Amino acid sequence: MLRVVVLYPDLLGTYGDGGNAMVLAARARARGVDVEVHDVTIGEVIPRAALYLLGGGEDGPQRLACDLLVDGGFVDRVEEGGHVFAVCAGLQILGTTFSIEGDASYRGVGLVDAWTTRGPTRSVGNFATLVRGRMMVGFENHGGVTELGDNVEPFGDVVVGRGNDGIVDGFRTPRVTATYAHGPVLAQNPWLADELLSAVTGQALAPWPSVADRLYVERCDAVSTRRSDVDRTGGRR
Template sequence: MSDTSSRLRIVWIYPDLLSTYGDRGNVLILRRRAELRGIATEIVHVHSSDAVPVEGDIYLLGGGEDRPQILAAERLRADGGLKRAAERGAAVLAICAGYQIIGESYGDDADNPLPGVGILDVRSGRGETRAVGEIVADVDPNLGVGRITGFENHQGRTAIGPNAVPLSRTVRGIGNDGQTEGAYQGQVLGTYLHGPALPRNPELADLLLRWRVGAIPPLPPSWGERLHEERLAAAL
């Protein structure tokens, strides 16, 4: 965890710009699964007028519309705090618009390329059709997560560069390109999954916790696991 705190610091980036699809649920489930294991947490809300602290442990970014996405990317690039935090080893989970803007570049509403924050080696643009609906994908076995489920609603298409790895291979849905979904690089992870992603996929939440605190004990199956299985069954 952070060198300056005995608590796990969960930093929610720009909820005033990037929280279109209930992304606060990712914050809540991450805190809950940490505290069930006796890990004290601190939630830090960083609005778009605030500086991004460098001392956080896990940074969360959500989805947003085109204009808020552009504003968020501009402010994150100018601020530099998120990039410095990633460079010092913090974990990052970015959803949909957040996923696109942490990459090297992304497209605006006219598909003009704009610079991203540059902490994930992906480049995003606009596809010819919109991807809407349930998505199911099998996560890279190296991450120990298994199959994930979510809801996608985006027109983005994302190409993964040589320094990043696809998060998963699609079973149903579009994701990046109809074959892969999301990407990760070190402890930086991006995905198009809404739902929200972590309540639907508690193992993904546990992955973020392991990245920051090391080995964690398993939890008995509860409503999170039941929701996960229910949504998988409904989608396939």
């Protein structure tokens, strides 16, 4: 049984973020993998899981979610072998510090050497980042600027939008993946959903063609009309 835990959707779930769990569960089941999706809400214990998902949220709920993760032993759960996929505010929480409620700095979970300050403007719009030669498309809506420690690998190179700083997006460690593409980013990027599932299960997954592939190509096309150097097929360059 593959257990996927959505962490505090009552605090971090602003932009349809629950969609990521829905996508992972459906794609795993389509390949015969038994999946259990469990929402952990305020006051519940964080159970052991193969994969933890973190969504986006506003300042106050983001701060409370961070406190609950620290107090609830989230770092221990990850060190026991759990994988993490985080978007937007979830990305910021995983770092050492982030900004909330004005420019106040708040202590993060500290799972990754990354820190976020408030940027001069809010970045709202279509977003694309090149992840090891493959396009990831989505939408961003945040005001953060995230810097990475010397030994932290970014998730991708920004093609459209801001991501961490206009140059790179998110971060990636062997078991932690984070991006500023908010909401159900895995819905628009079936390859990324499958890559996560493969990493978590340790299995190669058979292709599962669906309308999501057509959506991916359409969204890559929409991005490439804004940036001529993007591979129009949305595939590897």
